[in-house]
Amino acid sequence: MTAPLTPPHQPQPDDPWQAPPSGSHAVPGERPGPHELRAELRQGAVITAVLTVAGAGLGLLWLWLAPRVPLVSDDTAVFLKNSEGEEAIGADGTFVLLALAFGLVSAAVVFLLRRRGGVPLVVGLALGGLLGSLLAWGIGTWFGPTSDVVAHAKEAGKGVTFDAPLELHAVGAAMLAWPIAAMLVHLGLTGLFGPRDPEPEWELTYGAPQAEERAEPAAGGAEWPGAEDGLPADKPDPGRP
Numbered sequence: 001m002t003a004p005l006t007p008p009h010q011p012q013p014d015d016p017w018q019a020p021p022s023g024s025h026a027v028p029g030e031r032p033g034p035h036e037l038r039a040e041l042r043q044g045a046v047i048t049a050v051l052t053v054a055g056a057g058l059g060l061l062w063l064w065l066a067p068r069v070p071l072v073s074d075d076t077a078v079f080l081k082n083s084e085g086e087e088a089i090g091a092d093g094t095f096v097l098l099a100l101a102f103g104l105v106s107a108a109v110v111f112l113l114r115r116r117g118g119v120p121l122v123v124g125l126a127l128g129g130l131l132g133s134l135l136a137w138g139i140g141t142w143f144g145p146t147s148d149v150v151a152h153a154k155e156a157g158k159g160v161t162f163d164a165p166l167e168l169h170a171v172g173a174a175m176l177a178w179p180i181a182a183m184l185v186h187l188g189l190t191g192l193f194g195p196r197d198p199e200p201e202w203e204l205t206y207g208a209p210q211a212e213e214r215a216e217p218a219a220g221g222a223e224w225p226g227a228e229d230g231l232p233a234d235k236p237d238p239g240r241p
Helices: 034-065 087-113 117-141 149-156 171-193 201-218
Strands: 070-072 079-080
Touching: 034 117, 034 171, 070 149, 079 149, 087 117, 087 171, 117 171
Parallel strands: none
Antiparallel strands: 070 079
């Protein structure tokens, strides 16, 4: 009886070359340690705070760029001066477009400053965008035309055109535009330009020799003892000890 061929070396967990070098940093895809996790949480909190404050800029831009809805009074009621106007829809569209732009810019800046990403950073982007949108909505309505239409009509006088309050009708879409745009842009940038997981060292070191060793017996034509005597190369000689 002849012993079967020794199979190619298989990597074992206790092989010395499997252990990472001492002092090595965490690689992409590896679970972060406690210190790295705390640092990412702090960065996520900073991103949330900065984006919330940036919502003030969004509110001022919305107040400046949004079209006004003209109203007119006849001392008995208040009417739209142009019943077929699209100024109300334009106010919503202006807010959504500005929020999308803020989401794109904020995601790009966060990615450039922190390419490794992380869940706390994405949560900070989403939460900061939502809070910033709420702040922008409040600033636009607070500093815009008064919401007391009756008092404003009396102050303007009969037949005088005045502006309606600045309002959002599609509140849900307007509030989610910034966070959704920020998350999608950050995800795309991370997938395209983010760091990649390194190749395992054992595949680069042992993969090619193992393939060559497996190919050598087939090329020589004698894998079992007795193949040189004309016996099939894939079976042992039953008469040989």
